[in-house]
Amino acid sequence: MSDSRIHPTSIIEQGARIGDRVNIGPFCHIGSEAVIGDDVELISHVVVMGRTIVGNGSKVYPNAVLGGDPQNTKHKGGHTTLVIGKNCVIREGVTMHRGTDGSLGITTVGDNCMFLAYAHVAHDCVIGDNVTFSNNVMIGGHVSIGNNVIIGGGAGIHQFVRVGHHAFIGGLAALASDLVPYGMAIGNHAYLGGLNIIGMKRSGMARPEIHNLRHAVRMLFDRTKSIKSRADDVRAAFPESAAVADLIDFITTDTKRAYCTPPLDSAIEISDSDDNS
Template identity: 80%
Template sequence: MSNSSIHPTSIIEAGAKIGDRVNIGPFCHIGAEAVIGNDVSILSHAVIIGATTLGDGSKVYPNAILGGDPQNTKHKGGHTTLTIGRNCTIREGVTMHRGTDSSRGYTTVGDNCMFLAYSHVAHDCDIGDNVTFSNNVMIGGHVTVGNNVIIGGGAALHQFVRVGHHAFIGGLAAVAKDVVPYGMAIGNHAYLAGLNIVGMKRSGMARPEIHNLRHAVRMLFDRSKPVYKRAEDVRLEFSQSPAVIDLIDFILADTKRHYCTPPLGSGIETSDSDDNS
C-alpha cells in the first residue's frame, strides 16, 4: 500500500488488499475480502464489500455500492465474487452484485467500461470491454453484454438476455430478447431497428465488411422462411466474411431467449445518414 491516501473517516476492514497510489475519500467502507488495484480513486461514501476485485486505474464516485449480495432467493450465502476490470468509471449510486452460489457464482465486468449514475449490474452477469451504461440502465441476472456495447439511458434488460458486441440499445428500451452483434434495438418492447453503423465505423470496421453485414441482415429477415433456416443460406453466401459468420454463430447458439427481430410488416434499416456509398 505504497503512497496511498486513506481518509481517517473511512473504514478499511482487516484483510482488505489496497494497491499502490490509491486514494480513498471520506466515509468509505472497504470490506475484508476486497482487492483494490493500483492507481484507483474512490470518492466519498462509496462501499466495496464481499469478494470484490477492482482493477487498476478505476474511479468510483460517491454512493456507489459494489459487491453486494445477489438479489436472488436461490442464493444461500455461499462464497461468490465480483470482478471489475481496469480503467472503469463507476459514477454516483451505481450498484453491482456478486454472483449466485446456485448458478455461475461470479459477476464480471471488463476493462475501460463506463457506468453512469444509478445504473445496475445484477448477479452472474458478464460485461465485456469498452461498454457504456447510460444513466439508470438496469440489467437482470445472467445477462451477457459483448464488447463495445452502448446502452441508452433508462433501458432495461431481462434476465438471461444476450447482447452481441458492438450493439446499441436505445434509451428506455425494454429488452426481453437477444440482440445480435452490431444490432440496434429500440422500443418497448425492444425490436431490431437496424445495424449500429456508427458503432462499426468507430471501431474501425472495413467498409466491405459493413456492406456484407447489411446484405446478410436483409437476407436473414426477409421472412421468406424462418430465420434459423435463412441463417444457413447466409452462412454459405458470406462464408468469407468473419463478421457475418460471427453474426450467424450468435443466432444459432443455444440461448434462453429469442432474439430481437424487425416489426412485422416493416423492413430493416441498414443504412445511416452520413454514408454515401
Template identity: 90%
Template sequence: MFATRIHPTSIVEQGALIGNNVNIGPFCHIGSEVVIGDDVELLSHVVIMGPTTVGSGSKIYPNAVLGGDPQNTKHKGGRTTLLIGKNCVIREGVTMHRGTDGSRGMTTVGDNCMFLAYAHVAHDCVIGDNVTFSNNVMIGGHVSIGNNVIIGGGAGIHQFVRVGHHAFIGGLAALASDLVPYGMAIGNHAYLGGLNIIGMKRSGMARPEIHNLRHAVRMLFDRTKSIKSRADDVRAAYPQSAAVADLIDFITTDTKRAYCTPPLDSAIEISDSDENS
C-alpha cells in the same frame, strides 16, 4: 512505488488487499475480502463488500455500492464474487451484485467500461470490454453483454438476454430478446431497428464489412425461413467475413431467449446515409 492514501473517516477492514497509489476518499467502507488494484480512486462514500476485485486504474464516484448480495431468492449465502476490470469509470449511485451460488457464482465486468449514474448490474452477468451504460440502465440477472456495446439512458434488459458485440440499445428501450451483434434495438418492448452503423464506423470497421453485415442481416430476418435455418445461408454467402461469422456464431449459440427482430409489418430499415457508408 507510490503510497496509498486512506482518509481517516474511511473504514478498510482487516484482510482487504489495497494496491499501490490508491486514493480512498472520505466515508468509504471496504470489506475484508475486497481486492483493489493499483491506481484506483474512490472519491467518497463508496461501499465495496464481499469477495470483490476492482481492476487497476478504475475510478469510483460517491454512493456506488459494489459487491452486494444477489437479489435472488435461490441464493443460499455461498461465497460468490464480483470481478471488475481495469480502467472502469463507475459513477454516482451505481450498484453491482455478486453472482449466485446456484449459478455461475460470479458477476464479471470487462476493462474500460463506463457506468453512468444509478446504473445497475445484477447477479451472474457477463459484461465485455469498452461497454457504456448510460444513466439509470438496469440489467437483470444472467445477462451477457458483448464488447463495445452502448446502452442508452433508462433502458432495461430482461434476465438471461444476450447482447452481441458492437450493438446499440436506445434510451428507455425494454429489451426482452437477444440482440444480434452490431444490431440497434429501440422501442418498448425493443425491436431491431437496423444496424449500429455509427458504432461500427467508430470502431474502425472497414466499409466492405459494414456492407456485408447490412446484406447479411437483411437475409437473416427476411422471414421466408426461420432465423436459425437462414443462418447457414448467410454463412455460405459471406464465408470470408469475420463480422458475419460473429453474427452467425451468436445466432447458432443456445439461448434461453428469442431474438430481437424487426416489427412484423416492416423489414430492416437502413437510411440512405448508411447505404453510402
C-alpha cells in the same frame, strides 16, 4: 499500500487488500475480502462488499455500492465474487452485485467500461470491454454483453439476454430478446431497427464488410423462414466474410431467449443516411 492515501473517516476492514497509489476519500467502507487495485480512486461514501475486486486505475464516485448480495432467492449465502476490470469509471449511486452460489458464482465487468449514475448490474452477468451504461440502465441476472456496446439512458435488459458486441440499445428501450452483434435495438419493447453503422465505423470495420452485414441481416430477418434455418443460407452467401460468420455464430449459439427482430409489419430497414460508404 505504498503512496496510498486513506481518509481517517473511512473504514478498511482487516483482510482487505489495498494496492499502491490508491486514494480512498471520506466515509468509504471496504470489506475484509475486497481487493482494491493499484491507482484506484474511491472519491467518498463508496461501499465495497464481499469478495469484490476493483481493477487497476478505476475511479468510483460517491454512493456506489459494489459487491452486494445478489437479489436472487436461490442464493443461499455462499462465497461468490464480483470482478471489475481496469480503468473503469463508476459514477454516483451505481450498484453491482456478486454472482449466485447456485449459478456462475461470479459477476464480471471488463476493462475501460463506464457506468453512469444509478446504473445497475445484477448477479452472474458477464460484461465485455469498452461498454457504456448511460444513466439508470438496469440489467437483470445472467445477462451477457459483448465488447463496445452502448446502452442508452433508462434502458432495461431482461435476465438471460445476450447482447452482441458493438450493439447499440436506445434510451428507455426494454430488451427482452437477444440482440445480434452490431444490432441497434429501439422501442419499448425493443425491436431491431437496423445496424449500429456508427459503431462499425468507429471500430474500423472495412467498407465491404459493412455492406456484407447490411445484406446479411436483411436476408436473416426476411421472415420467409425461421431465423436459425436462414442462418445456413446467409453463411453460404457470404463465405469470405468474417463479420457475417461472427453474426451467424451468435445466431446458432444455444440461447434461453428469442431474438430481437424487426416489427412484424415491416422488413428491416438500414438507412443509407447512416452510412455514406
